[in-house]
Amino acid sequence: MKRCLRAGALSVLSILIITAHAQADFWPGGRDGFLRRNSAAANTEWYDRAEQGDPRAQYNLAILYYKGDGIRQSFRKAKKYFKLAADQGLPAAQTNVGIMYIRGQGGDVNYYEGFNYLKSAAEFGHAKAQLYVATLYAQGLGVEANDERAEYWYARAAEQGLSRHTTKIALTK
Secondary structure, three states, rough: OOHHHHHHHHHHHHHHHHHHHOOOOOOOHHHHHHHHHHHHHHHHHHHHHOOOHHHHHHHHHHHHHHEEEEEOOOOOHHHHHHHHHHHHOOOOHHHHHHHHHHHHHOOOOOOOHHHOOOHHHHHOOOOHHHHHHHHHHOOOOOOOOOOOHHHHHHHHHHOOOOOOHHHOOOHHH
């Protein structure tokens, strides 16, 4: 029961974080405006560039698949492209693929893999990933529970303006 509540709480935070990443500065003229004007062209352009290994195009295409903007929603494909961009070091993609592993989107739940991607982004300085890493350490999901490490990562996120208190509220809604 306690583990189910933790997983549910992480799901709520996951939705908030992935939605926030969709507004990242990777969208020419803003995501919504660009897609209203040209979602089919965006899909084609980003697909071609993503297949050539462009991590920003992979990230953009992953967002399209994740949200179903202009194409059929597919968590499996979103995860594939987030992972490709994440493996090239894009922190926002590392965060999103980590969240997808934790939520079991596009495959089975895998807290260990999720933690590893999130920790990479957290070490790069990605504040929301730092909050996730802190929470995973605090709850012992994907990593051995460690209150000292959790406090360290909560503090790193707080230095960037994201408070532990806000995280706890998000995890309990």
